[in-house]
Amino acid sequence: MSSAAQKMFAASPRLRAALWIYAISFYVILYAPLLMIVVLSFNNSPIVGFPLHGFTIRWYQKVFATSEFLSAMVNSFAVGALAAVVSTGLALLLGLGFRRTFPLKSALFNLVLMPIVMPGIVGGIVLLLFFGYLNIRPSLYTTVLIAHINWVLPFAFLTLYPRVHNFDSTLEEAAMDLGARPLEVFIHIVFPIIRPAFIATMLFSFSLSFDEFVRTLFVTGYDRTIPVMFWSKIVDQLAPELPAMAVVIILISATMSLLGALVSQRASVRSQYVSGE
Amino acid sequence: MGRKSSKPTSIERRKFLALSGAVAASAMMEFGIDRPASAAGESIVGIMPGVVLPKGAREIVEGTTGVKVENAPYVSPTDTVAKLLAPGGTSRYDLMISVTEFVKGPVLGQKAGDEKVRPFDMAKIPNATDLQPVFKQQVQVRAGKTLMIPIFYGFDSPLFRTDLVSEQDARTQTWGLLFDDKYAGKTALRDDAYQSIVVTALTLGHPNPATMSIGDLAEVKKFLISKKKNFRTLWTQFGEAVNLMSSGEVIAMYGWMPMRAALQRNGVKVTNAWPKEGVLLWNQAAFIPKDSPHAEASEKVVNAMLSSEFGVALAKESNYGPVTQKAIAAFSTDEQKKLGLDVTTRGAKLYSMQWPSDMNAWIEAWGAFKAA
Numbered sequence: 001m002s003s004a005a006q007k008m009f010a011a012s013p014r015l016r017a018a019l020w021i022y023a024i025s026f027y028v029i030l031y032a033p034l035l036m037i038v039v040l041s042f043n044n045s046p047i048v049g050f051p052l053h054g055f056t057i058r059w060y061q062k063v064f065a066t067s068e069f070l071s072a073m074v075n076s077f078a079v080g081a082l083a084a085v086v087s088t089g090l091a092l093l094l095g096l097g098f099r100r101t102f103p104l105k106s107a108l109f110n111l112v113l114m115p116i117v118m119p120g121i122v123g124g125i126v127l128l129l130f131f132g133y134l135n136i137r138p139s140l141y142t143t144v145l146i147a148h149i150n151w152v153l154p155f156a157f158l159t160l161y162p163r164v165h166n167f168d169s170t171l172e173e174a175a176m177d178l179g180a181r182p183l184e185v186f187i188h189i190v191f192p193i194i195r196p197a198f199i200a201t202m203l204f205s206f207s208l209s210f211d212e213f214v215r216t217l218f219v220t221g222y223d224r225t226i227p228v229m230f231w232s233k234i235v236d237q238l239a240p241e242l243p244a245m246a247v248v249i250i251l252i253s254a255t256m257s258l259l260g261a262l263v264s265q266r267a268s269v270r271s272q273y274v275s276g277e
Numbered sequence: 278m279g280r281k282s283s284k285p286t287s288i289e290r291r292k293f294l295a296l297s298g299a300v301a302a303s304a305m306m307e308f309g310i311d312r313p314a315s316a317a318g319e320s321i322v323g324i325m326p327g328v329v330l331p332k333g334a335r336e337i338v339e340g341t342t343g344v345k346v347e348n349a350p351y352v353s354p355t356d357t358v359a360k361l362l363a364p365g366g367t368s369r370y371d372l373m374i375s376v377t378e379f380v381k382g383p384v385l386g387q388k389a390g391d392e393k394v395r396p397f398d399m400a401k402i403p404n405a406t407d408l409q410p411v412f413k414q415q416v417q418v419r420a421g422k423t424l425m426i427p428i429f430y431g432f433d434s435p436l437f438r439t440d441l442v443s444e445q446d447a448r449t450q451t452w453g454l455l456f457d458d459k460y461a462g463k464t465a466l467r468d469d470a471y472q473s474i475v476v477t478a479l480t481l482g483h484p485n486p487a488t489m490s491i492g493d494l495a496e497v498k499k500f501l502i503s504k505k506k507n508f509r510t511l512w513t514q515f516g517e518a519v520n521l522m523s524s525g526e527v528i529a530m531y532g533w534m535p536m537r538a539a540l541q542r543n544g545v546k547v548t549n550a551w552p553k554e555g556v557l558l559w560n561q562a563a564f565i566p567k568d569s570p571h572a573e574a575s576e577k578v579v580n581a582m583l584s585s586e587f588g589v590a591l592a593k594e595s596n597y598g599p600v601t602q603k604a605i606a607a608f609s610t611d612e613q614k615k616l617g618l619d620v621t622t623r624g625a626k627l628y629s630m631q632w633p634s635d636m637n638a639w640i641e642a643w644g645a646f647k648a649a
Contacts, residue, residue: 046543047523048516125359132365137322138349221322222347232350234514236327237539242516 034250041243048240059244069245072229075140076210079225082141083148084156084205088198090149091156095164096186113154123151124218131219138221147219148209156205159264163197196266203260207253319574320345324357325374326561328535329429329582331594337587342577346372354379361393361566368568372575374428377562378630379471381417381425384564389420394564396422401576404583404601411621412600415560425562428582429591430598432620432627433472433557435550436522436532436540449550452480454529456500461507465521465530468511470643471633472557476531477501479554479628487631491638498642502649511647522547534617535596549617555628556620560600592616 040048044056063069094112098105115123127147136142167190175185191198213227220228226249233239325348330338339345349370351357357375360366362383385392399405405426408416417425435454448454455464455476466473478486478497489497509527512518519536521527523545532549540547549556563582565575581587588604591597598618599605605618613619620627633639 047520047545049520049524051524128360128363132363132369135365135368137369217350217352221349224350228350232327234516237515239516 037243037246037250041247043243046240048242059241060248062241063244063248066241068224068229069226072224072226075223076226079140079145079148080206080209082145083152083209084202086145087149087152087156087205087209088160088202090153091160091201092164092194092198094157095161098161099165099167099169112157115150116154120214123147124215127215128218138219140220140223140225143219143221144216144223144225147215148212151212151215152205152208155208156201159201159204160194160197163194167194196263200260200264200266203256203263207256207260210256211253318343318345319571320347321371321569321571321574321578322369323348323372323374323575323578324351324360324370325372325563326351328595328597329374329561329591331591333594334587334590337584337590338578338581341581341584341586342574344574344578346578351375358383367393367566368570370566371569371571372563372565372578374561374563376630377415377417377425377427377560378632380564381562382632385417385419385424392419392424393567394424395567395569395572396424397426397565397579398576399423401573402426402580402583404580407583407585407601407603409600409602409605409621412560415562417562417564425564426579426583427560427562427600428579429588429595430558430560430600431534432559432598432617433531433533435529435552436537436547437529437550438522438525438546439548440546441525441528444548450553451550452476452552452554454550454552455531456480456504456507458507460529462509463526463528464508465510465512465518465527466508467518467531468513468647470640471630471636472531473501473511474633474639474643475557475628475630476554479552485631487633489633491635494635494638494642498646501642501646505646505649534598538596538616551623551625553626555626557630558620558627559630592618 039052040050041059042055042057043052044054044058045052098109118126124147127143127150131138131143138144171189171193172185175189176182180188210225211227212225213231216225216228217231224232230242230245230249233242233245239245321344323346327348327350330346330348335346354375357373358380360370361373384394405416405423408427412427412430415427416423435449435452437449437454442449442454442460446454448457448459454460455466457464466476474494474497475486477500478489478493481497481500483489483493483497486497510521512521512530515533515536518530518532519539522530522532522536522540523543534549537547537549563575563579565572565579569575583601585599585601585603585607588599588601589607592599592604592608596616598616598620605613608616608618610619614623
């Protein structure tokens, strides 16, 4: 805040009150639904909703005893991890490639980002048709994994590319002057410096994959990921453990996103340190 | 070069490798978790509502046939047809079950030879001879070949809270209950163009809404818009609808068979009306995509689904109706009444779902109502 703005803020109680009201309203609108889900997850009632009928943790016990949920959790973790590794690896290669100048670079850049701007349902239909032409039956480690990589890769590229693009090339040149081959330069110079950003991108990619629903719905078979399993439960039945399940899913997603943000912040600090800022 | 100590880097590397190992182990574990039996037997890929194969019913089907049913998520009849008609759809799936009236058009095509499904070998489906007469009429046959067989049925009717709406109220004998100003702000329709327009048209006296003219449809739309303020909401999901009734936010709504059962199980005083215009009766039929590589296995599964054991399990777990006579007969008269299994025998007026003459116009009308 500028010093003039700070003075105005300090001088005006009404302005301060208005900003407090705005801030509180903002956070209430943002987080009240989440808080409500948390409260309902402990509600001792077979009906999902108010009024409250006492405190219980049995819905959490039921969630962790439900093999369908555990199976979907394993599926989501497995697909998420694989999608994160593959997408981040591909994003790194793309990032390294885009450091150079080549024909149609701008067009290719936009092409890489296309899945972001494509509505999820269109993406799902496109993938359904694609796999249909190739006669690939829906399954977790073929159609679903490819769909997740397709969705996550542009985000991974957007996250990693600035780090790679801004990498100080004089370090690489110095290493090559001392006789290092390109692969050695990458392994011993480039990758150690961008590693925190790489890990942060992987965590972020995992989070995106974990939450992916629309495209997955079109290309999945019998094996469910968490979002698809959760949606099926809402559609098919009144399951009182749904709020508890939702809380667990939110915690996992939030934790991975937070870890990614922390590692990314560390990567920024490291990048500044290396560049001498 | 200014690199910091290697210790944090080594720890990060070890942690990363450990995480990768755990993920790989999890991926391998996944194949062993929650897999029903018949690992050494056949499996088919199906698309059908999840309610068709609740746990007990699935065990019956897979146990008697040795075929594992790998059902992909079911979204809607439209989605089912889209997946069948998409490139590779007729070979990618082995069995589909969806609302007969909604899918038979695109599934069967306009004339012989246009079918996207293969005929059943009825010699392998002996249980089909036990179909209730009303559902035998729903078996889709073309040129002497059976292409679609009903597997289960349901009916939609007005549900209402008996502690908040008197059963003696004459309004409970008509779909008009949902539009009546007496209950303004306390009723709900389903957010579905077809079903909501049908019941509105029935309320207005159209005997066969599916054949309404565009002028009649406009009249229905106008009426809906005039009553829009009476609706508390338009529900979209099962859980949402049940929650509305159980909390009392809504005291009468367009409802499904299992919703009544779910509410009653949880102690909510609710019943369904038997409107004079007729409850909406529908059934879902099984069909085998024409290029399925596992057609014989699919026929075994269909035959098992027409067994009385499956029908009883389905009625008890999903609260939908079995289509076979032996399954119905397994329930006492009181049980049939309680579960709504007497819908075809209690003399109630029935309106069987039919595809409207101009579905696009219906969707447009519904959109206009929602936007009004």
